[in-house]
Amino acid sequence: MSSFPGLIDEIPGISVDRFNGDNFNSAVFFLSHCHTDHMQGLDLQFFQRIHDKHQYLYCTPISKAILINMFKLNDNLVNTIRTIDGCSPIIINYNQDSKILYLTVTCIPAGHCPGSIGFLFENEQYRILYTGDFRFDIDDLSKIKPLHTNVQDKIIPKKFDTIYLDTTFFNSEFRYLPSRQKALREICKIVDNWISQNEKNIVVLECSANYGPEHLFIELSKALGIRIHVKDKVFNSYTIIPELANCISDNPRESKIHACMGKLNFRSGMYCRSDVEPEFILTVVPSTLRWRNKNVSKCIFEWDENSRRFYVCYSCHSSHDELEAFIKYFSPDKLYPCVCPNNLKFEEFKSQLNQVLNSSTINASNYDLNLSRYKSLIEVNPDVSNFSDDD
Structure with missing residues (x-):
């Protein structure tokens, strides 16, 4: 800040x-x-x-x-x-x-x-x-x-x-932080693996800030060929950015990857897709503060199997x-x-x-x-x- x-x-x-x-x-x-x-x-x-x-x-x-x-x-x-x-x-x-x-x-x-x-x-x-x-x-x-x-x-x-x-x-x-490229590879692999297991599976990207994870959206969309459903409040702004326009969607049924919710909303399910049951949702959390004093030189992610949450060390600073x-x-x-x-x-x-x-x-x-x-x-x-x- x-x-x-x-x-x-x-x-x-x-x-x-x-x-x-x-x-x-x-x-x-x-x-x-x-x-x-x-x-x-x-x-x-x-x-x-x-x-x-x-x-x-x-x-x-x-x-x-x-x-x-x-x-x-x-x-x-x-x-x-x-x-x-x-x-x-x-x-x-x-x-x-x-x-x-x-x-x-x-x-x-x-x-x-x-x-x-x-x-x-x-x-x-x-x-x-x-x-x-x-x-x-x-x-x-x-x-x-x-x-x-x-x-x-x-x-x-x-x-x-x-x-x-x-x-x-x-x-x-925060002496060492992995490159964004390294973090993106981890995210792409886990997202691709999840959505390919079951046609009902959905991925939620938990991004708390309205603006900030744009690079993640671009690279993830390019790698997997999937548009990202984003928050309504940022959609119009994103459409005027050429590198983002082809990577996003305002249609919740068009995508299996959603970055359309705030930080805590996922706990009550997806408000944009009430038909998706919780067991089909994987939450991916790109973050930095969580990794304070952790040795991310050896592993840059943590997996919480009980809540199906995948945490990745990802920094734009x-x-x-x-x-x-x-x-x-x-x-x-x-x-x-x-x-x-x-x-x-x-x-x-x-x-x-x-x-x-x-x-x-x-x-x-x-x-x-x-x-x-x-x-x-x-x-x-x-x-x-x-x-x-x-x-």
Whole structure:
């Protein structure tokens, strides 16, 4: 859950992923993705206010489509949303304290959900990276072109003054999390096995958040050739996302895979299919918090035979060790945590985060070290479960 207040200390006049309180005074707004903890303050009144002040919100085309559908924006308010996509920088000018300021903005694919991005902000004084919610494979860090530069024919990481970092799982209790690909293989196998046993069998995907498991829906639908019956409240938004549109359904009788219910509704059966008896329902639960302090390097799922519930470790956020590798690879001057654990004060957690940075700072002459240096940070994790293939 994001605790970032929205303001970038080094760049006055802009707000990112927070649209209330002190952010009212900003001149330019940015949205990394459409999850509710990053949308506080976004409502019709917000769009009317920035329309009246000739201001703009920047986001991806997918996020724009979701916002239009979510808030039923008219044409005037739609025009307050400007899209940024790909990895080509744009230059934004805005008025702050009676001065015209210029800001170069580049979006960075975040690997979190459809339309999710981070932002690279650059002006005459600072280079700032705001990651938004993200999950990168450490093997892919060197492939993110906007975060690298060419110096004397060497591609090296850019130097950042501050990285505003998704620290959701920067916690020793989540040192290792399996890749989404590995988790998806487990889910595909158990779902395929269940629905092939009996034509009456149905699978329920227990996904508590309205938005978040889109990547799971896409990959599961592609692998099994089955559309996913999703919640009514997200169906219209999903249909305007090309990669999702062919993977979902609003017809409960069209699919054997259902993600149409809240977290606890399954216990009373399927409200969309009253004809399905409980013994024909398998519940698959993709989750992360359940795996706190568990050794998921050896097995990434748990099976409860009595309730026919299949739990899989599945995360759209980077693990502790992935974040540590990210920090050591880019080695910014400062780090700002965008998610603070409930049991810590912000300044205490920020200090802990920057201690990791200070203990492993890499100077500019060492930027061309091969990424394999950092693989030692990630535990070698062969999956020894009965269902998995080796990575």
